[in-house]
Amino acid sequence: MKFYNPVMETMPIEALRKLQSQRLFDMLSRQDQNVPFYTDKYQSLGLRPSDIKSIYDIKQLPFTTKEDLRNQYPYGMRAVPETDFVRIHASSGTTGKPTVVAYTRKDLDIFDEVVARSLVCAGARPGMKLHNAYGYGLFTGGLGMHGGATKLGMAVIPVSGGMTDRQIMILQDFNPEVICCTPSYAQTLAEECNKRGIDTNALAVKYAILGAEPWTEVIRNQVEAGLHVNATNIYGLSEIIGPGVSQEDFEEKGSGSYIWEDHFYPEIVDKDSGEPLDHGEEGVLVLTTLTKEAMPLTRYWTNDICSINYDPDGKRSHIKMSPIKGRADDMLIIRGVNVFPTQIEAVLGELDFVTPNYQIIVTRSAAMDEVELKVEIKPGADKHDVNLLNSVKHKIKENIGISVAVVLCDQGEIPRSTGGKLKRVVDKRI
Numbered sequence: 001m002k003f004y005n006p007v008m009e010t011m012p013i014e015a016l017r018k019l020q021s022q023r024l025f026d027m028l029s030r031q032d033q034n035v036p037f038y039t040d041k042y043q044s045l046g047l048r049p050s051d052i053k054s055i056y057d058i059k060q061l062p063f064t065t066k067e068d069l070r071n072q073y074p075y076g077m078r079a080v081p082e083t084d085f086v087r088i089h090a091s092s093g094t095t096g097k098p099t100v101v102a103y104t105r106k107d108l109d110i111f112d113e114v115v116a117r118s119l120v121c122a123g124a125r126p127g128m129k130l131h132n133a134y135g136y137g138l139f140t141g142g143l144g145m146h147g148g149a150t151k152l153g154m155a156v157i158p159v160s161g162g163m164t165d166r167q168i169m170i171l172q173d174f175n176p177e178v179i180c181c182t183p184s185y186a187q188t189l190a191e192e193c194n195k196r197g198i199d200t201n202a203l204a205v206k207y208a209i210l211g212a213e214p215w216t217e218v219i220r221n222q223v224e225a226g227l228h229v230n231a232t233n234i235y236g237l238s239e240i241i242g243p244g245v246s247q248e249d250f251e252e253k254g255s256g257s258y259i260w261e262d263h264f265y266p267e268i269v270d271k272d273s274g275e276p277l278d279h280g281e282e283g284v285l286v287l288t289t290l291t292k293e294a295m296p297l298t299r300y301w302t303n304d305i306c307s308i309n310y311d312p313d314g315k316r317s318h319i320k321m322s323p324i325k326g327r328a329d330d331m332l333i334i335r336g337v338n339v340f341p342t343q344i345e346a347v348l349g350e351l352d353f354v355t356p357n358y359q360i361i362v363t364r365s366a367a368m369d370e371v372e373l374k375v376e377i378k379p380g381a382d383k384h385d386v387n388l389l390n391s392v393k394h395k396i397k398e399n400i401g402i403s404v405a406v407v408l409c410d411q412g413e414i415p416r417s418t419g420g421k422l423k424r425v426v427d428k429r430i
C-alpha cells in the first residue's frame with residue numbers, strides 16, 4: 001500500500017485546482033448563508049461568493065484570526081445547527097484562552113480520512129498497532145489519531161500521554177509497530193529506555209509520528225537513534241481540524257510535509273503586511289477549510305511560520321510545507337536580530353558534547369531582550385569547563401549572530417515533557 005487515497009493524493013494539479021475552486025465556492029456560500037460573522041464581513045467588503053470564480057481569487061477574501069474565534073466563543077462561527085454537532089474539541093490554549101471547534105458527522109469522516117492518509121504516509125499499514133500517546137480529551141491529538149487509525153484498519157492502543165512507566169511497558173509487551181506523540185515526549189521515552197538498558201532495536205516499534213510542537217533534525221536524530229524508529233512530522237491545529245493537516249512521507253524525510261490540499265488550501269503571507277508570498281518564501285501559514293461543515297474558516301491566520309513548495313520528485317501531487325520554525329509570537333528580537341528557539345536547537349546539534357535538552361530564558365533589562373541558554377551536557381563532559389561553555393557561545397554567535405549567556409547543566413536538570421507539549425522558553429519579560 002503506497003497511498004490511502006491514490007486518486008486524491010496524486011491528482012494532477014489542474015484537476016486539483018478545479019476541485020478546490022468548486023469546494024471554495026460551496027463553502028463560501030454556506031458561510032454567507034449561515035454564519036453572521038462572515039455575512040457581515042463579506043457585506044462590509046462588498047464581496048459576494050459569486051465574485052470568487054476560482055481558487056486563485058482567494059486573495060480577495062479577508063483573514064480569520066484566533067481573536068475572531070475568541071470573540072465568537074463558543075459557537076458563534078457555526079454554520080450548522082448545534083444539534084448537528086457530533087463532537088466538540090478545543091485548542092490546547094498554549095497562547096491564551098482555548099478556542100472551541102465543533103464537528104459534524106461529515107467533518108469527523110474528513111478528519112479520519114486525512115489522518116488515515118497521514119498514517120500511511122508515515123509508514124503505518126492496516127494490521128499494525130498504533131501506540132497512541134497523544135492526549136485524549138479536549139485536545140484533538142488523541143481522538144484525532146485514534147479515528148484515522150481505526151479507519152485505516154490499525155489496532156489502536158489508546159494510552160494517552162504521561163505515566164512513562166506504563167508507556168514503556170506497552171512498548172515492550174504490546175508490540176506496537178507505530179507510536180505517535182509530541183517530539184519532546186518521544187525524547188523522554190528514548191531517554192527512559194536508555195536509562196533502563198532496554199534494547200530498543202528488539203522492540204516492534206518502527207515508526208514514530210511526531211507533532212503538535214516545533215522540532216528540528218536534532219530531535220529527529222535523538223529519537224530515531226534512541227527508539228530505533230523512522231520518525232516523521234505531523235502538523236495540524238484544532239481550528240482547521242486537528243492533526244493531519246499535513247504529514248511528512250517516511251521515504252522523503254527532510255523535504256517537507258504534504259498538505260492535504262483537497263481539504264485545506266494553504267497560502268503563505270507576510271507576517272506584518274499580510275501580502276501573499278511566493279512559494280519558497282517564509283511567512284505565516286494561512287489555511288482555508290474547503291470542506292468543513294460545522295465551522296468552515298476562510299484564510300485562517302495560523303500564526304505558524306514556514307514556507308510551501310511543490311516537490312517534483314515527491315510521490316504525491318500535493319504541496320509540501322517546511323517544518324514550522326515557530327509561532328510568529330515565539331520570535332525573539334535580540335538586539336535587533338530575529339531568532340526562533342528552533343534555530344538555537346538546530347545549532348546545538350552541531351556540538352557533540354551537548355544533548356538536545358535545553359531551555360531558553362528571556363529577560364528584559366533596560367529595554368533590551370537578554371537570553372540565557374541552559375543546555376545539558378553529555379555524560380563525561382564537565383559543566384564547569386570554560387572551553388565547552390565558550391564553544392556553545394561562539395557557535396550561537398557564528399550561526400545566528402546573537403550573544404547569549406550559557407549555563408551548562410548536568411543530565412536531568414532541565415525539565416522534560418511528561419506527556420504533552422514542552423515549554424522550552426521561559427519568558428520573564430513584563
Ligand code: ADP
Nearest residue numbers: 091092093094211212213214234235237238324
Ligand atoms: P494551541 O494553539 O493552543 O497549542 P492546538 O493544540 O490546536 O492548540 O495546537 C496547534 C498548534 O500546535 C499549531 O498552530 C502549531 O503552532 C503547533 N503545531 C502543531 N503541529 C506542529 C508541528 N508538527 N510542528 C510545529 N508546530 C506544530
